[in-house]
Amino acid sequence: MAGFLDNFHWPEYECIDWGERRNAVASVVTGILFFTAVVYRRPEQLNHAFHTCGVFPTLAFFIIKMLYPMLRTGAWVWLFIGFVSMFGVLIASMWILFGAYVTQPL
Template sequence: MAGFLDNFRWPECECIDWSERRNAIASIVAGVLFFTGWWIMIDAAVVYPKPEQMNHAFHTCGVFSTLAFFMINAVSNAQVRGDSYSDGCLGRTGARVWLFIGFMLMFGSLIASMWILFGAYVTQSKFLS
Protein backbone atom coordinates (compact mmCIF):
# COMPACT_ATOMS: atom_id res chain seq x y z
CA MET A 1 0.00 0.00 0.00
CA ALA A 2 2.98 2.28 0.43
CA GLY A 3 3.45 2.68 -3.34
CA PHE A 4 -0.24 3.01 -4.13
CA LEU A 5 -0.14 6.74 -4.84
CA ASP A 6 3.34 6.90 -6.41
CA ASN A 7 2.19 7.18 -10.04
CA PHE A 8 -0.86 9.29 -9.34
CA ARG A 9 -0.45 13.03 -9.85
CA TRP A 10 -2.36 15.15 -7.39
CA PRO A 11 -3.44 18.60 -8.52
CA GLU A 12 -0.74 21.06 -7.62
CA CYS A 13 -1.64 22.72 -4.34
CA GLU A 14 1.01 24.62 -2.46
CA CYS A 15 -0.92 24.65 0.80
CA ILE A 16 -0.82 20.83 1.34
CA ASP A 17 2.27 18.64 1.00
CA TRP A 18 0.86 15.18 0.10
CA SER A 19 4.24 13.46 -0.21
CA GLU A 20 4.91 13.50 3.53
CA ARG A 21 1.37 12.44 4.51
CA ARG A 22 0.75 9.73 1.92
CA ASN A 23 1.17 6.79 4.33
CA ALA A 24 -0.94 8.47 6.99
CA ILE A 25 -3.77 9.12 4.53
CA ALA A 26 -3.62 5.54 3.22
CA SER A 27 -3.71 4.21 6.80
CA ILE A 28 -6.68 6.37 7.70
CA VAL A 29 -8.61 5.28 4.60
CA ALA A 30 -7.82 1.61 5.31
CA GLY A 31 -8.94 1.98 8.93
CA VAL A 32 -12.20 3.65 7.92
CA LEU A 33 -12.94 0.89 5.41
CA PHE A 34 -12.10 -1.78 7.99
CA PHE A 35 -14.30 -0.11 10.61
CA THR A 36 -17.15 0.16 8.09
CA GLY A 37 -16.91 -3.55 7.30
CA TRP A 38 -17.10 -4.50 10.98
CA TRP A 39 -19.97 -2.06 11.52
CA ILE A 40 -21.98 -3.64 8.71
CA MET A 41 -21.19 -7.15 9.98
CA ILE A 42 -22.28 -6.34 13.54
CA ASP A 43 -25.40 -4.60 12.25
CA ALA A 44 -26.31 -7.68 10.19
CA ALA A 45 -25.90 -9.87 13.27
CA VAL A 46 -28.23 -7.59 15.25
CA VAL A 47 -30.88 -7.36 12.53
CA TYR A 48 -30.86 -11.13 11.85
CA PRO A 49 -30.30 -12.75 15.26
CA LYS A 50 -31.64 -16.21 14.36
CA PRO A 51 -29.28 -18.73 12.73
CA GLU A 52 -31.98 -19.55 10.15
CA GLN A 53 -31.84 -15.96 8.88
CA MET A 54 -28.06 -15.61 8.89
CA ASN A 55 -25.52 -18.21 9.94
CA HIS A 56 -23.27 -16.64 12.57
CA ALA A 57 -20.38 -18.88 11.58
CA PHE A 58 -19.97 -16.57 8.60
CA HIS A 59 -18.31 -14.05 10.94
CA THR A 60 -15.24 -16.29 11.05
CA CYS A 61 -13.91 -14.68 7.86
CA GLY A 62 -14.05 -11.27 9.52
CA VAL A 63 -12.22 -12.53 12.60
CA PHE A 64 -9.41 -14.06 10.54
CA SER A 65 -9.11 -10.96 8.35
CA THR A 66 -8.85 -8.85 11.52
CA LEU A 67 -6.07 -11.10 12.81
CA ALA A 68 -4.30 -10.84 9.46
CA PHE A 69 -4.80 -7.04 9.44
CA PHE A 70 -2.90 -6.75 12.73
CA MET A 71 -0.25 -9.26 11.65
CA ILE A 72 0.52 -7.36 8.46
CA ASN A 73 0.59 -3.96 10.17
CA ALA A 74 2.87 -5.23 12.94
CA VAL A 75 5.79 -5.57 10.52
CA SER A 76 7.48 -2.41 9.24
CA ASN A 77 9.14 -2.02 5.86
CA ALA A 78 12.51 -1.61 7.54
CA GLN A 79 12.20 -5.00 9.23
CA VAL A 80 11.38 -6.71 5.93
CA ARG A 81 14.31 -5.04 4.15
CA GLY A 82 16.66 -5.59 7.10
CA ASP A 83 17.31 -1.88 7.66
CA SER A 84 15.95 -1.67 11.20
CA TYR A 85 18.14 -0.96 14.20
CA SER A 86 17.03 -4.07 16.08
CA ASP A 87 16.53 -7.43 14.47
CA GLY A 88 13.48 -8.38 16.54
CA CYS A 89 12.72 -11.97 17.50
CA LEU A 90 13.69 -13.80 14.34
CA GLY A 91 15.32 -11.11 12.22
CA ARG A 92 14.56 -10.31 8.62
CA THR A 93 13.55 -13.87 7.72
CA GLY A 94 11.14 -14.06 10.63
CA ALA A 95 9.54 -10.76 9.63
CA ARG A 96 9.09 -12.00 6.08
CA VAL A 97 7.58 -15.30 7.22
CA TRP A 98 5.24 -13.43 9.60
CA LEU A 99 4.19 -11.09 6.78
CA PHE A 100 3.67 -14.04 4.41
CA ILE A 101 1.45 -15.82 6.95
CA GLY A 102 -0.53 -12.59 7.44
CA PHE A 103 -1.08 -12.23 3.69
CA MET A 104 -2.08 -15.89 3.42
CA LEU A 105 -4.66 -15.41 6.18
CA MET A 106 -5.96 -12.27 4.51
CA PHE A 107 -6.32 -13.84 1.07
CA GLY A 108 -7.74 -17.02 2.57
CA SER A 109 -10.42 -15.08 4.40
CA LEU A 110 -11.19 -13.11 1.24
CA ILE A 111 -11.61 -16.33 -0.77
CA ALA A 112 -13.73 -17.88 1.99
CA SER A 113 -15.96 -14.81 2.13
CA MET A 114 -16.49 -14.97 -1.64
CA TRP A 115 -17.33 -18.66 -1.30
CA ILE A 116 -19.88 -17.85 1.40
CA LEU A 117 -21.33 -15.02 -0.69
CA PHE A 118 -21.91 -17.17 -3.75
CA GLY A 119 -22.66 -20.44 -1.96
CA ALA A 120 -25.13 -19.14 0.59
CA TYR A 121 -26.68 -16.09 -1.03
CA VAL A 122 -26.22 -15.86 -4.80
CA THR A 123 -26.91 -19.44 -5.94
CA GLN A 124 -29.45 -20.18 -3.19
CA SER A 125 -32.26 -18.26 -4.91
CA LYS A 126 -31.83 -20.26 -8.14
CA PHE A 127 -32.44 -23.56 -6.35
CA LEU A 128 -35.50 -22.31 -4.45
CA SER A 129 -37.50 -21.26 -7.52
Protein backbone atom coordinates in the same frame (compact mmCIF):
# COMPACT_ATOMS: atom_id res chain seq x y z
CA MET B 1 1.23 -1.40 -2.96
CA ALA B 2 3.92 0.89 -1.56
CA GLY B 3 4.01 2.94 -4.76
CA PHE B 4 0.26 3.03 -5.27
CA LEU B 5 0.03 6.82 -5.12
CA ASP B 6 3.47 7.66 -6.56
CA ASN B 7 2.09 8.95 -9.86
CA PHE B 8 -0.89 10.68 -8.30
CA HIS B 9 -0.34 14.39 -7.76
CA TRP B 10 -2.22 16.09 -4.96
CA PRO B 11 -3.44 19.64 -5.46
CA GLU B 12 -0.76 22.14 -4.63
CA TYR B 13 -1.68 24.17 -1.57
CA GLU B 14 0.88 26.24 0.27
CA CYS B 15 -0.68 25.65 3.68
CA ILE B 16 -0.86 21.82 3.40
CA ASP B 17 2.08 19.55 2.66
CA TRP B 18 0.58 16.35 1.17
CA GLY B 19 3.93 14.70 0.42
CA GLU B 20 4.57 13.23 3.85
CA ARG B 21 0.91 12.51 4.63
CA ARG B 22 0.26 10.41 1.55
CA ASN B 23 0.02 7.09 3.41
CA ALA B 24 -2.19 8.53 6.13
CA VAL B 25 -4.61 9.97 3.59
CA ALA B 26 -4.69 6.66 1.68
CA SER B 27 -5.42 4.78 4.92
CA VAL B 28 -8.28 7.09 5.83
CA VAL B 29 -9.81 6.86 2.35
CA THR B 30 -9.64 3.05 2.31
CA GLY B 31 -11.13 2.93 5.81
CA ILE B 32 -14.05 5.08 4.69
CA LEU B 33 -14.59 2.92 1.60
CA PHE B 34 -14.51 -0.26 3.72
CA PHE B 35 -16.94 1.24 6.22
CA THR B 36 -19.41 2.17 3.50
CA ALA B 37 -19.14 -1.32 2.01
CA VAL B 38 -20.02 -3.17 5.22
CA VAL B 39 -22.86 -1.05 6.59
CA TYR B 40 -26.16 -2.90 6.67
CA ARG B 41 -29.49 -1.19 7.08
CA ARG B 42 -30.94 -4.12 9.01
CA PRO B 43 -28.68 -6.05 11.43
CA GLU B 44 -30.54 -9.30 10.79
CA GLN B 45 -29.24 -9.28 7.19
CA LEU B 46 -25.70 -9.89 8.40
CA ASN B 47 -24.89 -13.53 9.01
CA HIS B 48 -22.48 -13.85 11.93
CA ALA B 49 -20.29 -16.24 9.92
CA PHE B 50 -19.28 -13.25 7.78
CA HIS B 51 -17.20 -11.90 10.67
CA THR B 52 -14.78 -14.80 10.29
CA CYS B 53 -13.83 -13.48 6.85
CA GLY B 54 -12.35 -10.43 8.55
CA VAL B 55 -11.14 -11.65 11.94
CA PHE B 56 -8.99 -14.59 10.90
CA PRO B 57 -7.10 -12.79 8.10
CA THR B 58 -6.25 -10.09 10.64
CA LEU B 59 -4.83 -12.72 12.97
CA ALA B 60 -2.89 -14.27 10.09
CA PHE B 61 -1.43 -10.87 9.16
CA PHE B 62 -0.29 -10.45 12.76
CA ILE B 63 1.33 -13.89 12.60
CA ILE B 64 3.23 -12.94 9.45
CA LYS B 65 4.24 -9.51 10.77
CA MET B 66 5.68 -10.96 14.00
CA LEU B 67 8.63 -12.61 12.23
CA TYR B 68 11.45 -10.30 13.24
CA PRO B 69 12.05 -11.50 16.85
CA MET B 70 12.37 -15.18 15.89
CA LEU B 71 15.33 -17.37 15.03
CA ARG B 72 15.82 -18.56 11.47
CA THR B 73 14.17 -22.00 11.74
CA GLY B 74 11.38 -20.68 13.93
CA ALA B 75 10.76 -17.86 11.47
CA TRP B 76 10.32 -20.28 8.56
CA VAL B 77 7.86 -22.40 10.54
CA TRP B 78 6.01 -19.31 11.77
CA LEU B 79 5.84 -17.89 8.23
CA PHE B 80 4.55 -21.22 6.93
CA ILE B 81 1.84 -21.24 9.62
CA GLY B 82 0.86 -17.68 8.68
CA PHE B 83 0.59 -18.40 4.97
CA VAL B 84 -1.26 -21.69 5.49
CA SER B 85 -3.76 -19.91 7.72
CA MET B 86 -4.18 -17.16 5.10
CA PHE B 87 -4.87 -19.77 2.44
CA GLY B 88 -7.30 -21.57 4.75
CA VAL B 89 -9.11 -18.32 5.45
CA LEU B 90 -9.35 -17.61 1.72
CA ILE B 91 -10.96 -21.00 1.07
CA ALA B 92 -13.25 -20.67 4.10
CA SER B 93 -14.38 -17.19 3.09
CA MET B 94 -15.24 -18.41 -0.40
CA TRP B 95 -17.18 -21.29 1.13
CA ILE B 96 -19.09 -18.95 3.47
CA LEU B 97 -19.87 -16.33 0.84
CA PHE B 98 -20.84 -18.83 -1.88
CA GLY B 99 -23.02 -20.64 0.62
CA ALA B 100 -24.74 -17.41 1.58
CA TYR B 101 -25.28 -15.90 -1.87
CA VAL B 102 -24.91 -18.51 -4.63
CA THR B 103 -26.78 -21.50 -3.24
CA GLN B 104 -29.79 -19.50 -2.07
CA PRO B 105 -33.05 -20.15 -3.96
CA LEU B 106 -34.39 -17.32 -6.10
